Amino acid sequence: MADIAFEGYHYECSCGELYKSVAQAECCRKCRTYTERGWCTAVTDVRTSKVVWVSPIIEAERVAAEELATYTVASRKAATLGDVAGVRDALKTYLDGLA
Secondary structure: OHHHHOOOOOEEOOOOOEEOOHHHHHOOOOHHHHOOOOOOOEEEEOOOOEEEEEOHHHHHHHHHHHHHHHHHHHHOOOOOHHHHHHHHHHHHHHHHHHO
């Protein structure tokens, strides 16, 4: 019986409210009160459990976090002698020029 009451409401916003369209769900007013961010961050299709919309702010934060993680991993990579050979040669040339 409960399924009949929600028939046609296939999109769930961040706070759990069901809507008939993605556009309605992404503008949920209840999310202002019931979510940590204070706005709808994602919309899920309850039929497939797939996220069908993500807030542009959340997407930008996700991309920035991925870029930071990539940079962090790259910066922690151990330097090898081959990595610094060019710098060593340039420094030697510079110092020889001063003498």
